[in-house]
Amino acid sequence: MATEEEFKALLKQTHRFLNLMYAMILITIGTMVTYVNNPDFFDLSSEQMIVEVPIPAEEDRDRIENGIHVRTGFIDAEGMYIVIANCTNCHSAKLVTQNRMTAERWNETIKWMQETQNLWDLGENQEIIVNYLVTNYPPRKAGSRRANLTEIEWYEAKD
Ligand code: HEC
Numbered sequence: 001m002a003t004e005e006e007f008k009a010l011l012k013q014t015h016r017f018l019n020l021m022y023a024m025i026l027i028t029i030g031t032m033v034t035y036v037n038n039p040d041f042f043d044l045s046s047e048q049m050i051v052e053v054p055i056p057a058e059e060d061r062d063r064i065e066n067g068i069h070v071r072t073g074f075i076d077a078e079g080m081y082i083v084i085a086n087c088t089n090c091h092s093a094k095l096v097t098q099n100r101m102t103a104e105r106w107n108e109t110i111k112w113m114q115e116t117q118n119l120w121d122l123g124e125n126q127e128i129i130v131n132y133l134v135t136n137y138p139p140r141k142a143g144s145r146r147a148n149l150t151e152i153e154w155y156e157a158k159d
Contacts, residue, residue: 073097079132082125090117096133103134 034041056071063070072093074080087096101109107130113119122129 075136077132077136079128082128083132086120086122086125086129090119097137100137100139101133102139103130106130106133
């Protein structure tokens, strides 16, 4: 028959064992709950970095301020959206807006891009685009040249 000492020792051991089981059950449940809520938590193979890229709302993308289309910098005028759709795919709008040309030279630039840069056939839009460009980005008038003289009183040269 076991002594009282032996019985106490057995009880202690059992208690420890139950504590251990209890802890393991808690860890298991914790792991399961974590997995159910976020399965990627245990995926150590890929370093996951979630970068939130704000996608501007449609009205934000096409916001006009002081007559300027904010996203691209284009002057808000007839044909602007066709220009945006065709002329901002390969380079920034800035490359377009920093240039000022006659209709002829805008057409030449388009032709050059079509021949060398894979710009597509613009079809009927070409006229709309060039109209927009030459209206809003015409060549600058030479600022230093004086204006043509008007209202001059000529006198008859006597011979
Ligand atoms: C298929 C691609 C593509 C599209 C679409 C495109 N371009 Fe270009 N464009 C280019 C490339 C490439 C260059 C040369 C860029 C550079 O030099 O860094 C260029 C250059 C330019 C230049 C500068 C030319 C120069 O002489 O420096 C202007 C102006 C221009 N593009 C206007 C336009 C306009 C207007 C449209 C819309 C009709 C347009 N682009 C659409 C590819 C394109």
